[in-house]
Amino acid sequence: MDNDKKTEIPLLPLRGVVVYPAMVMHLDVGREKSVKALEQAMMDDHHILLATQSETSLDHPSKDDIYLTGTVAHIKQMVKLPNGTRRILVEGLKRAEVQSFENEDPYFSVTYEELEEEHGDGVEEQALMRMLIDDFHEFTKISKKLNQDTYNTVKDITEPGHLTDMVSSHLSLKIQHKQRILEIVYVPERLDYIMHLIKNEKEVLSMEKKLGQRVKRSMERTQREYYLREQLKAIQKELGERDGKTGEVAELKDQIDQANMPERIENVALKELDRYEKVPQTSAESSVIRNYIEWLVSIPWTKETTDNLDINRAERILNEDHYGLDKVKERVLEYLSVQKLTQSIKGPILCLVGPPGVGKTSLAKSIARAINRNFVRMSLGGVRDEAEIRGHRRTYVGAMPGRIIQGMKKAETINPVFLLDEIDKMASDFRGDPSSAMLEVLDPEQNHTYSDHFIEEPYDLSKVMFIATANNLATIPGPLLDRMEVISIAGYTEVEKLHISKEHLIQKQLKENGLTKGQLQIRDDAILKLIRMYTREAGVRNLERQFASLCRKAAKIIVSEKQKRVVITEKRLEDLLGKPRFRYGQAEKDHQTGAATGLAYTQAGGDTLSIEISLAKGKGKLTLTGKLGDVMKESAEAAFSYVRSRTEELNIDSDFYEKYDVHIHVPEGATPKDGPSAGITIATALVSALTNRPVRKEVGMTGEITLRGRVLPIGGLKEKSLSAHRAGLTTIIIPKENDKDLEDIPESVRDDLTFIKVNHLDQVLEHALLEEN
Known part of the structure; x- marks a missing residue:
């Protein structure tokens, strides 16, 4: 090549490699511009200029990203690989x-322009070459x-410039250093730089x-400790101590690390673990400490579920699981709405009060499902x-810990729905008062630092x-x-x-008894008769048992008589279940x-009372007869006293109480009856x-009298x-102050009844x- 002539040539940018003169090496070329x-x-003379990129990460370098000093190389061979890459x-x-x-x-x-090497003093170069070869020899060792x-x-290379390039190619240097070696044309300087x-x-x-x-050395020490531990385990196994404490301590330490405890609790656990490691395995205290540590790591301290605050979804789930119960559902949806707005509200403490079988426990499960929380139940009966x-x-x-902490362990999160079932059934004796212990649990101002005697740390x-x-509020202490x-x-x-019955109970019993909707059909009139005359309850527990009985009887008919379908009507109900067990009050015919x-209002719902x-x-x-309670007896006496005080206005003999014995009777004497709401009924009958004036047959009444x-x-x-x-009554006389309760009555019932609101007995x-006969 002519040194004085500037020659045009294709340039190939290299990534992460520097090629020196006299080097022979393979390169893989895949970039489109490089392939061209x-x-x-x-097509020219197989010559190409190889220059290195300053940044290896660039896929499309510009001219400013390429070092200006490179190496003119001869392409001796080029092979096209299957993936399109060229190997040269x-x-x-x-x-x-x-x-x-x-x-x-x-x-x-x-x-x-080609760069010619510049040589210095020959003796100096020879000395530098020997020093470089010696240094390289020590480096290879x-x-x-x-x-x-x-x-x-x-070692046998005699040309100093070639030596520097060869040594440099064998060293693992940074690209900047290799490029610097390529750029130095003064050979003594290059020798000195490589030695450095x-x-x-x-x-x-x-x-x-x-x-x-x-x-x-550290690994050897670790291996030695491992070997000694294995020996210790073998010795402990021979002594009957199974795997000993070493493995247990390590396992407990891992559990403590993974429990995500608050720092204070973790320090307590580690301190107890240190004690446990030092206490002999056979000591009684050893099992006590281990039990304590296991409880600390098994209780949730920080893990919680994320509430699903979709109000529409929660409402849909609550309606799917339960019909009615609007007030409870409304309260849950209010809680979710406030939670969505604040993200910081404390958990509410609800008390569902009602007779057995109305769905209090199942409603709590539905609430947990609706808000996407874990559910845990604790019976306090x-x-x-x-x-x-x-x-x-x-x-x-x-x-061991109390039931609250045990429940939290089962819940596995710190924000479950926690059901305290039958809270009115707790009792107190010489062993303490559990209802007082519940005060701290249910007080939002205190329960963020709840103290359990076993755990001893605030939870x-x-x-x-x-x-x-609860079934009865009267047995729950006031503070609770x-x-x-x-x-x-x-x-x-x-x-x-x-x-x-139609949406839940019948479907559930059909499934449990292996029937389909096509095999058993229960008509609405049969369901109503079943409700009125075969059950008397506020809830639906006994009603569900009756449906289960019908399903079993239908299953027997289908299997034994090979019928494909059983239809239960009002008339067929007696054939399957026998005579009605109850009667319900009916209006007088005259x-x-x-x-x-x-x-009357009973635990089984409403009823008429003659x-x-x-x-x-x-x-x-x-x-007074009919097994009346004290309150009802007092209502009867109040009504009697009122009539005596109003004889003149009512056109009654003023001395009737001296001439007649008055007998007040409420039929079904075996059934206890109590409450003040029969006051106006007794006074009207009296x-x-x-006065010998008949009472209208279509009128029913309720109200307390003074x-x-x-x-x-x-x-x-x-x-x-x-x-x-x-x-079958069409008119109801009610106290005027009960006007606000009319909206709770179903519209279909409200349309069929005439409500007369009164303030005084004269209006009743x-x-x-009716007028006198």
Whole structure:
């Protein structure tokens, strides 16, 4: 080549490699621009300029990203690989410097000028060559990548420039250093620079060797400890101590690390673990400490589920699982709405109060499903020992945490729905008062630091959604009741029971008894008769048992008589279940004198109550029969006193109480009856008997009476109205103050009944009594 002439040549950018003169090596070329440069070089004289990129990560370098000093190389061979990549064999010829970029597209084309090596003093160069060869020899001894053969290929080189390039190609240097070696044309300077680099590499390798020896010693020590531990395990196994404590301690340590405890609790656990490691295996204290640590790591401290705050989804789930119960559902949806807005509300404490079988427990499960929380149930029925709630001290044999902490372990999260079932069934005796222990659990201001006697460390219950159930509020202590939001579930009406039967109970029993909807059909009139005359309850538990009985009988008919379908009507019900077990009150067929129809509320729902008055000559004796409670007796006496005080206005003999004995009777004497709401019914029946004015047959009434004749409000109007509707009454007299309760009554019932709202007994008599016969 002509040194004085600038020559144009294709340029191939290299990534992560520097090619020196006299080097022969393989290169893989895949980039489109590089492939075109190769193709052009092959068409010319097989010469190409190899220059290295300053940044290896660039896929499409510009001219500013390429070093200007490179090597002119001869392409000795080119092979096209199956994946489209070209593999070339190149031989470096001369150093060269790019003078200008002629083209960048479709490939780099440059003009260059060859760089001639500059030599110094011959003796100096020889001395530097010997020093470099010696340094390289020492380097090959400590390097794992180079060996004696590498040294042998280098030591016989006599040309100093070639020597520097050959040594440099064998060293693992940074691209910047290799490029610098390529750029230095003054040979003594290049020799000195490479020796400096080798010295640095030797120091790095020496440090690596020291570190490696240190790691090796550490590994040897670890292996020795492992060997000794294995020996210790074998000795302990021979002594009957199984695997000993070593493995247990390591296992417990891992469990503590994974439990995500608060730092304070983790320190307590690690301290107890240290004690456990030092206490002999046979010691009684060893099992106590281990039990304590296992409880600490098994209780959730930070793990919680994410609430699903989709109100529409929650409402849909609650409606799927339960018909009615609007107040409870509304309260849950309110909680979710506030939670969605604040993201910080404490868990509410609800108390569902109602008779057995109305779905209190299953409703709590539905709430947990609706808000995507874990569910845990704890039955408090018959709990008398305070330690059942708070746990025992660890000093006692067999000590364990209380039921609250046990429940949290089962829940596995710190924010479950926690059901406290039958909270009204707790009792107290010499072992303590568990209801008082529940005060801390159910107080939102205290339960974030709940203290269990066994755990001894504060535990956060503030994110738990507590739901309590009870049959009777009267047996729940006042302070405990004060901490809960009471939601009353009075029971289901006939209409609600009909819906529940069709949508839930029958489908469930069909599935449990292996039947399909096509095999068994129960008509609506049969369901109503079943509700009215075969069950008497506020809930649906016994009703479900009756459906189960019908399904079993239908299954027998299908199997034995080979019928494909069984249809149960009102008439067929008696054939399958026998005679009705109950009767329900019905309206009188004629107007009655001395008898009035009252409306009663029982645990089984609403019912009609006939109150009869009998007058006999005597001396004013008042007799009450029908197994009446104290409150009802007092209502009867109040009504009697009111009638005596109003004889003139009511056109009654003023001395009737001296001439007649009055007998007040409420039929079905075996059934206990109590409550103030029969006051106006008794007074109306008494006035009817004394004035000989009949009571209208279509009228039912409910209300408490005072000595002045005022009518006071009562409870259970919804259930009483439904019983009146069922019995065939068309008019109901109610206290005026109960006007607000009318909206709870189903619209279909409300449309069929006439409600008369009264403040005084005079208004009751005006609407209930006919004129004298």
